Amino acid sequence: MKKEMQATNVIESKWQKYWEENQVFVAQNDSDKPKYYYLVEFPYPSGAGLHVGHVRSYTALDAMARKKRMMGYNVLFPLGWDAFGAPAEQYAIKNHIHPKKAVEENIKVFKGQVKKLGMSVDWTREFSTTDPEYYKWTQWQFLKFFEHGMAYKAKKNINWCPKCKTGLSNEDSSGGVCERCGTQVEQREKEQWMLRMSDYAQDLIDGLDDTDFQERIKTAQINWIGKSTGAEVDFSIKEIDEKLTVYTTRPDTLYGVTFMVIAPEHPYIEKYASLIKNLDEVKKYQEDTKKKTEFERTQLVKDKTGVKIEGLTAINPINDTEIPIYISDYVMMNYGTGAIMAVPAHDDRDFDFATKFGIKIIPVIEKMTGEKRDNESYKKSIVAVLYDPKTNKYLTINWHEKGGRLFVGGTRKEDEPSLDCAKREIIEETGYTDFELVRTTFPVNHHYFAFNKNKAFEIDCDGFLFELKSDKKQDVNRDEDEIFDVEWVDEETVKKEIKDELHQTIFEYGVRSKAHTEGGKMINSGVLNGLTNKTDSIEKMIEYLKEKGIGREKTNFKLQDWIFSRQRFWGEPIPLVYCEDCGWVPVPEKDLPVRLPDVTEYEPTDDGESPLAKITDWVNTTCPKCGKPAKRETDTMPNWAGSSWYWLRYMDPHNDKEFVSQDALKYWGQLDWYNGGMEHATRHLLYARFWNQFLYNIGLVPYKEPFKVRVSHGMILGEGGVKMSKSLGNVINPDDVIKTYGADALRCYEMFIGDYEKEVSWSEKGLNGCKRFIDRIVRLGDKVIDGTSYSPNIEKIMHKSIKKVTEDIDSMKFNTAVSTLMILLNEMEKEETITKQDYRTLCLLLNPIAPHTTEELNEMYELGEPLCKSSWPTYDETKLVEEEKEIAVQVNGKVRATIKVNINDDEETIKGKAMQEENVIRHTEGKEIVKVIVIKGKIVNIVVK
């Protein structure tokens, strides 16, 4: 019975129409079935149309949604449009049409494309963030923030894009360039609406514990929030009666403070200007800093700059030492207190600064080398590195077998200053007399065991770097046991041959000239002296600071408040009115939404006001409170606003009384599975979680965390692993692919292409392979005969395949789900005939990935009711058990044969079978069998000697 299949496009539109007309994918808000909510980030409907990257994540979620429905769930799988934002506005400015129109057109194109892919979306819940019925509730929720004191207006030094003429959040200007147009961002002071997001920093970290996000997403969020723990310390200033408070994560290094640095914007400069003797110089530095962009200030600067403030002197509260104060742009006003205590010995930045400005460096932590032992004898010693700049070599002492290569070293005599000791040792051991000190290195705390003396030692060692001036030498006077050669070697040899950890470390310190930022033994530190554990030292110091009232424990976050204003036309108007008498007054709920006016001019003004500011009819209004003339806020909300609650609206999209009904919120609960790009792992996801946590705290939503699972798909690159881009001409248009290969082949290919979470390259050949797979599925229909059970040869693999595909789709291992079906198809093709039942189950399993073809085959061969209304196939565990299995026989861990074993075989039988194998005999002959390991159903390993 040969049947002819209709053309792919005919079948596809036929079933798409069927699904729509029969409302198969419409989710019910009241249902006895268990609920499941899948969501893929709604797209920005750009003019470019759908990308193959969209197809990947949409198909993945669609496959999971289709399968869940067949498993008896009430599935919510909606889609909508995130349509506010710059591109539509730019387009409108250029063409003088309302952005609304451009958006409408783009949505039409996008929706058509998504439908052509056969997505099982519930279109009855579709909306766009630009619909007044939707943004009414975005505005309403903003007013909730306002009412609860979570929104405030503040003068902010903001990132300003001179081309877009708008303020940008830190998030929108990462790297110092405008996210949208790539222009260098400037600093500008502006009144902005802010949301108190930093209040939620800790909650946003804690909340992650209640979610099941991918690890990389959690980490990205935690990094972004940037929590650090440490202490605040109050330094007094000699000349004034006010403290200078700093934030530090290393209070344990307080004794090593040799200067302080305040940010150029620090308020004390203004406040105590009269006391600053070099005010002009300081002011000039402030001006220079302002001109620098955030990017230059944070990314490009390698050289430290700064100015010492003459006339203000800080006092270290721990030891009453007087220390200078500098201003420098490496200290930021918006983090911590805008002031730091500088410990050049143990912080790289402070070290650089101190080196450049010639400030004292006091080490308070000694690196510990070697291994600590009991009953150590203590001594003090030195290591001296002598460098000859003429030959670029270092002076070493080669003990050969007796101790290898070392620098000059020695034990300090009682009360001998270490520098004297170093000089003496060089002269005594090598004879060189004409050299000069370059620098003293950090000391090292070293532990070692002297075998010749059978004794353990602890030494505190000072290190020195000297430079040779001339070859002048005197006779050496060595002890009898001092048998070594004096050799000049290059740096490479030093690194290779000097094995002693102490000498290595001193060399590093001397030559590299870097701060010692790791832990070690506390020195020069009063109460902390001798401690060797960093955490203990910090704790003890904080206790001490608290006791003395000069400091306290403190946690800081990098996460800042959310700048919520944009000076743009195409965004949600901020629903506030400014009245001379009443101040900022919310627009009453009955007057929401505050609609965008219908005009034709959208250019931002040159002074940075929103385009709305020019529309006087719209701006002028009356105060909702006192009725006097008042003005509307002309700033609009950022693009992130509409996407910060949209998943809630899908639960109840047509409600005109509430943003979402409480019943709907309770029924749908948390979003079970949220998919989106890695580029949204920080910003969008943090904004959305913050928004939801706020709604939860004021009792508007039942869950604190909105998303249970968050996964990110990998990007699809062009062939050869380069990014798809218009300029490279390697962009794949899904419409073209559907035309040539069909939607099912495209879906199947994108699921088979590789690990869902990883980046993959597009391959036309691979796509063709999947097309072949679909064609073979169709051709298999020729073999179908009546039958309501599985064919005997197929039964076992059928149950196995059902199990595998069921598990794989749920865990997003689509590539192995497809390959399982390929294997199943290969097996079925070997049969003369297959039953309807065989074929129907194959179609059911493939349906989530290739829904059109499988529905058609199901109908064509009269296999049963439409697949979209059918149940997901089940498997029988007992059918999975293999009666007979081939297992490997190893000899000493190497596979030497395979044997067939029965499920009932006991160990002795299996062992017997294994020992009979010719190749096993060959490898065991004449050898002693130590033991035989038999793992039932898996492996036999024979160990011989």
Added chain:
RNA sequence: GCCUGAGUGGCGGAAUUGGUAGACGCACAGGACUUAAAAUCCUGCGAGAUUCAACCCUCGUGCCGGUUCAAGUCCGGCCUUAGGCACCA
């Protein structure tokens, strides 16, 4: 620099609690069908040594070492790479 992943054939990638490494697909080679091509079907396909051929053997999951009867998988130390954070004190 810090934090998270990831490194397996020519390529995309499989491999359960450690138990036959390379499933499945692509590419390639040979063959069948065809006047021919496309399509389709069959066979082979990690590297090397050996052989007429087959069996058989050696090596092989980024590198070095360890645990184990047995390591892609576990442990320690590196290297490379992708992403996140970054003068954040």
